[in-house]
Amino acid sequence: MLHIIPLGGLGEIGLNSLVVACRGEMLLIDAGLMFPSEGMPGVDIIIPDFTHLKQNAAQLKGVVLTHGHEDHLGALPYLLNEVPVPVYGTRFTLAMARHRLNELGLEADLREIEPREPFSVGSHFKVEASRVTHTVPDAVGYIVRTPEGTVIHTGDFKLDPDPIDGLRTDLERWGEAGEQGVLCLLSDSTNSELTEETGSERVVEETFERLFRGATGRIVVALFSSNLHRVRHLLSLCERLGRKVALQGRSMIRNVEMARELGYLDVPDSLFIHLDTVSQLAPHRVLVLTTGAQGEPRAGLSQLASGDGPVRLDPGDLVVLSSRPIPGNERSVGALIDQLQWRGAKVAYAQLEPGVHVSGHASRPQQRRVLDLVKPRHFIPVHGEGRHLHRHLATAREAGMEPAQCLLAQDGDVVSFEAGRGRFSGSVPSGRILKDRFGSGVVTPDTLQERVKLSETGMVAAVVVLQRDNQKLVAGPQLSGQGLNLDEQVLLPRVAQEARSIFEELSPQLRGDDALVREELTRAVRRAFKLYTARRPLVVPMVVRV
């Protein structure tokens, strides 16, 4: 029996992590994280629930990584910390993984692999990486051959006939595997709602060429720092046009350094200047490469917009947001563009200048091409929220696959293959583990609910001091508020008085039990508030006995 068990990424964009299990051995493809959305205040990152792997640690033979993005390897430290196993990946991917591990003071057994060169994991997995075109160097998918059949996992991919690095998605190997028979195809669903072919990165090249040639002032380009294909093009454009490049943002500096060390960027030192010296050069001699195109509040572009950083934008400077807002970021990206425009900068962004960005993910017709090529026995759409998976499944149906061949799995589902037939056979623990900022603490749903409540209503701490021997009320209720509106702030002393008279009615016999007193104190404060307003701040009751 072969089992495919997604632990993350089937129901969300992010958390990509999927188990292939066969004859008592498990192989994990990716260990990705996710960034928090609205309604998760204070949360830093989200990782998949790895309980199933921890409970079966001896079975896990290794992790293979598709590429260097956080949503594919960001949860690796949290897994390896508890289940230390070898990690396989291409050169650049491992460099990203190493960085992530080192940040948390961890080391791991990282094993570099090459596309098209098969390697073994455990005794049952013959694995082969296949080049894919994506927005980060060295991205691959995997062909996993097991005694029970072959599984292809595309990883994140697009089909670009003419990618910047000349490395096309290796459709040839997928086609060959397809001819030999593929038991199950797992394919990237991110862009399944889009009907137009995802454009070539050459489109972006041409757009930059045009924008740069028309620019007379400074140019600022904001993009994901891991998009090193695009960075490469920008650097060579600057070499040609005689602009010096200043890097802004920690991750930008780090990734460019890493890419230069690994030989992915071949540019002279003399191309670069320090950000602090930008103002010393003529505006038309400078490019600033920065981060924060998603409107992240503390990133480079936000600093430029607010005028906080060492570079001051002047009217006539050109700012290019070389990205599309990730759903949920539209508002903050919009506000950032507004701010840059009010400073007088010309802003090129995807809505007005579509060529400043192309996606790194295959769209529907390209997803279809992979299905047609591989002709798998079964298909499980991966990497996507529900509607992306649904739509990708519909594409498989349109490609002629039967309903029984198309398996719409969710995180935690176990899909088992026996005698070449797949079916849902159960589930394993799965879910999202929320990690708190500045620390390793786990944020439970209860904590989250408390935090949201705190932020919506504000809070009032209420304290009473009771005499230990006779339960007499010595002092209080005394109140202190945070996050209250103006009316409530004014009301607070009156509320405290009312609360006191309500609380005093509580007979001393009942005051022996702290929990009960806290309950009554909460009630008294709430009732006192009710006399003046319809709002109900969260009450934090405290009893001190003296």
Added chain:
Amino acid sequence: MLHIIPLGGLGEIGLNSLVVACRGEMLLIDAGLMFPSEGMPGVDIIIPDFTHLKQNAAQLKGVVLTHGHEDHLGALPYLLNEVPVPVYGTRFTLAMARHRLNELGLEADLREIEPREPFSVGSHFKVEASRVTHTVPDAVGYIVRTPEGTVIHTGDFKLDPDPIDGLRTDLERWGEAGEQGVLCLLSDSTNSELTEETGSERVVEETFERLFRGATGRIVVALFSSNLHRVRHLLSLCERLGRKVALQGRSMIRNVEMARELGYLDVPDSLFIHLDTVSQLAPHRVLVLTTGAQGEPRAGLSQLASGDGPVRLDPGDLVVLSSRPIPGNERSVGALIDQLQWRGAKVAYAQLEPGVHVSGHASRPQQRRVLDLVKPRHFIPVHGEGRHLHRHLATAREAGMEPAQCLLAQDGDVVSFEAGRGRFSGSVPSGRILKDRFGSGVVTPDTLQERVKLSETGMVAAVVVLQRDNQKLVAGPQLSGQGLNLDEQVLLPRVAQEARSIFEELSPQLRGDDALVREELTRAVRRAFKLYTARRPLVVPMVVRV
């Protein structure tokens, strides 16, 4: 001199409110609200700062309303409460205004007007409403004639050659006014980033016809309840196809009722059934008209998705989201679609089925047409965030207007016209007033910051009890937390102990001052936390003296 003073809507979508002032009299066009975005927990609505109107109350002669949407009249009660002036509007618009006022227990002097029938406001404003096509019945723009010149305000408009109600935007009158000379055009910028013509509502009609004819189960359509053109079409489609209609959602029920009373919807009672009886009819005999297409958590569609309401969706039912996510709502709308799909429903939404919605706002070529038609002496783009205004201004430049004719104003700017020339001449108080949920309290920036901080870090209330005469520490620090992560919850007793020993070092002489003690208590708790974790919960310090 004529002054144009936007109080809201120039820098945001919402808050639309603009003063035209002439010879000591003021006319206000719209008094709109805005709904809060991320980062404003607990806030219910946002209204413009009306200080300038309150300070010059005697000058304000009236408010004219363009249409019945909240972002154009929702702040009316808050203005009239302090500056009671006559309100002019078309029939349906006034019905919406009346409802909004009654909700807050207010009455007002509401004066019904008809398009193309001039009326006077004060002694200097000759006002005439002009029909515009928008998504709500009875929408108008205004031609305001003053001794200093004519101002045209488009309101929210689109150009639909074949609108549902047959009432086209009255370009004829705008053209006539243009020929007589228009000093300043104020035109809707919402869709200035869009280069394709905004489609006709007929597109939606045809899409519904096709979807409905293909549907074999229940149909649910979610849309803005004020979009009564679309509701009208849906009702007549149901009459023709033999489906009964159940209304879900308070605003849907109210708006349909209001529209029927006013004669905008001519349908028999027998068309409607109560939501509770939906399950008694064959699925193909039912349509549910509901709210919540923007993913609002407690609205009709969310109830259907979660299975909480009286109607249970079955596989094969069709759900149509007849809207586009407002920026910022993409995530919640996406999650809602996912939830509906996992329940087995077929979901038609704009991304996959573009014809389920068309916008109510003119796009760039249509904005251009109005500029070309009116040929104003000056142009101020209104209704939009910064980049929408900027792009609309660029269109005016493309239309041949000179830089001095194009005035990029922001909320609070005073644009003054003298001898036919406009210029920026100063500013008045402006801004956003945040109103708290369940009450009239104002949420200040400080309060907002406290609330966000509370939600991101959680909080710890810390209390010490001191002896009144000798400042001796009687009890505490005692701690109580809310919104803490699991690690912090476990740590709390140890932190309290540490905080005690740190606090005890404070000499009794210094304990006489409550503020100082609170400061030291906060410091002690923070230092104690620091021994264990990098996180810093907000500390709410309290001193009780006994």
